[in-house]
Amino acid sequence: MTQKEKDWVVKVQMVQLQSENPRLDDYYYQEYYQKLEKKQADEELLGRRSRFESLKLVTPYIQKAEVYESVVRIEGSLGQVAVSTCFTPRRAIDAVPHGTQDQETAAASSQRLWVLYRIEKMFLQLLEIEDGQQDGPAQPHDSEQQSSRVEKLFQALKAQGQNNLEAADDGFLQALSVGKGKALVARLLPFLPREQAVSLLLAITRHLPFLVKRDVADQALQMLFQPLSKCIRHLTFRELLQGLQGLVRLPPGCSERPITVVLQNQFGISLLYALLSHGEQLVPLHSSVKEPSSDHSTWTDVVVLTAWEIAQMPTASLAEPLAFPGNLLPLFCHHVDKRLVQKLEARMGCVAMDIRS
Amino acid sequence: MNYMPGTASLIEDIDKKHLVLLRDGRTLIGFLRSIDQFANLVLHQTVERIHVGKKYGDIPRGIFVVRGENVVLLGEIDLEKESDTPLQQVSIEEILEEQRAEQQAKLEAEKLKVQALKDRGLSIPRADTLDEY
Numbered sequence: 146m147t148q149k150e151k152d153w154v155v156k157v158q159m160v161q162l163q164s165e166n167p168r169l170d171d172y173y174y175q176e177y178y179q180k181l182e183k184k185q186a187d188e189e190l191l192g193r194r195s196r197f198e199s200l201k202l203v204t205p206y207i208q209k210a211e212v213y214e215s216v217v218r219i220e221g222s223l224g225q226v227a228v229s230t231c232f233t234p235r236r237a238i239d240a241v242p243h244g245t246q247d248q249e250t251a252a253a254s255s256q257r258l259w260v261l262y263r264i265e266k267m268f269l270q271l272l273e274i275e276d277g278q279q280d281g282p283a284q285p286h287d288s289e290q291q292s293s294r295v296e297k298l299f300q301a302l303k304a305q306g307q308n309n310l311e312a313a314d315d316g317f318l319q320a321l322s323v324g325k326g327k328a329l330v331a332r333l334l335p336f337l338p339r340e341q342a343v344s345l346l347l348a349i350t351r352h353l354p355f356l357v358k359r360d361v362a363d364q365a366l367q368m369l370f371q372p373l374s375k376c377i378r379h380l381t382f383r384e385l386l387q388g389l390q391g392l393v394r395l396p397p398g399c400s401e402r403p404i405t406v407v408l409q410n411q412f413g414i415s416l417l418y419a420l421l422s423h424g425e426q427l428v429p430l431h432s433s434v435k436e437p438s439s440d441h442s443t444w445t446d447v448v449v450l451t452a453w454e455i456a457q458m459p460t461a462s463l464a465e466p467l468a469f470p471g472n473l474l475p476l477f478c479h480h481v482d483k484r485l486v487q488k489l490e491a492r493m494g495c496v497a498m499d500i501r502s
Numbered sequence: 503m504n505y506m507p508g509t510a511s512l513i514e515d516i517d518k519k520h521l522v523l524l525r526d527g528r529t530l531i532g533f534l535r536s537i538d539q540f541a542n543l544v545l546h547q548t549v550e551r552i553h554v555g556k557k558y559g560d561i562p563r564g565i566f567v568v569r570g571e572n573v574v575l576l577g578e579i580d581l582e583k584e585s586d587t588p589l590q591q592v593s594i595e596e597i598l599e600e601q602r603a604e605q606q607a608k609l610e611a612e613k614l615k616v617q618a619l620k621d622r623g624l625s626i627p628r629a630d631t632l633d634e635y
Binding site for chain 2: 146150155157159162
């Protein structure tokens with residue numbers, strides 16, 4: 146046994162004996178020892194030097210475990226590890242505000258707790274749905290039950306917060322501001338019927354800059370990319386244009402287009418590329434009519450603007466997309482001049498290289 | 503020497519030969535190598551000693567890790583006085599045979615006792631069959 150191990154055993158035993166008020170915790174020992182010492186002192190006074198030092202228990206003051214943080218973030222991880230002791234059982238992980246946020250008001254923190262509560266409830270519903278699917282859609286009765294569950298969950302997701310004066314998308318956006326909410330939506334999307342999935346997708350594109358800003362702490366939007374790209378493939382041209390226009394249009398009172406923020410975020414840029422790629426696939430199907438429709442011109446405008454914005458942005462700020470569709474460069478070639486295409490190639494080309502390698 | 507509480511006092515006994523009595527009745531003799539706060543023990547070059555009457559036999563067992571709660575008592579063996587014993591050491595086969603014979607004799611005696619009590623109309627219930635309460 147090494148000395149370190151021996152010291153450790155002794156330390157463990159000593160720490161157990163530490164006490165704030167020994168006269169209360171260890172009355173008999175303290176009393177006995179005081180009497181013993183008094184007797185020895187008297188004996189010494191009387192001149193009897195033959196007394197011996199009786200063994201005294203000296204507890205070194207060992208610092209008890211320092212105040213620990215009940216939520217530990219490991220560098221570079223996506224989540225948190227909950228550390229609990231008997232004094233502080235596990236705290237709800239997301240309920241701990243991160244250090245970067247400013248002081249929340251009481252209303253804001255209660256709002257936050259309300260959102261977390263909603264998400265927990267919805268997650269239970271989601272788990273039921275997933276279990277239902279695992280058993281296999283055997284009978285029509287089961288699939289009916291399943292679709293009613295999905296419908297209920299969708300309604301819960303869209304539901305209002307405590308304050309009913311808020312805007313229509315707000316309940317959904319609040320859920321998406323939390324890491325667990327994003328996981329919920331990502332897992333729910335495959336179950337939703339087309340229209341509902343599309344409405345969620347459009348809500349996300351409408352508020353993409355807001356979501357990107359809110360995601361800075363969690364960095365969890367990536368998990369939405371896969372289910373959303375599946376959903377994108379079912380979009381009609383009209384719906385696609387709706388989504389893209391929201392990104393490109395200049396909102397009132399703001400000097401910056403949403404697309405600028407979107408291009409700097411990995412999830413944003415991936416989503417944008419996926420939308421453009423799908424549009425490019427739809428265009429030949431849509432342009433069966435000879436005369437150019439208003440949709441078509443909108444599409445052209447969107448593409449040109451996007452190309453221009455990408456070319457404007459310094460390569461360093463351009464985020465690396467999760468997937469790079471092959472038909473994007475040809476798309477831009479059709480719509481913009483050569484110089485711009487070269488600029489785009491320079492920016493997107495090096496990105497495409499990284500993904501392929 | 504600072505007074506050490508609880509199992510920490512075993513630290514002084516490390517690397518010395520000890521005799522350990524376990525709750526199941528076994529006797530182990532070995533060098534105490536390691537302890538912890540529960541008095542779990544690590545014994546080295548352990549030998550299980552079986553005593554029957556005036557005879558004993560040693561079965562070499564190697565390394566033992568004993569859970570603290572199973573120890574009845576343990577004590578240091580004085581190496582000088584170790585061989586100074588009236589007991590006679592025999593081989594393993596012999597001591598196991600002796601032990602088996604002893605167990606047998608005990609069982610027989612027990613059977614006779616129970617029979618005798620039954621004849622007189624008394625019955626002592628065995629502890630393991632007592633399940634009324």
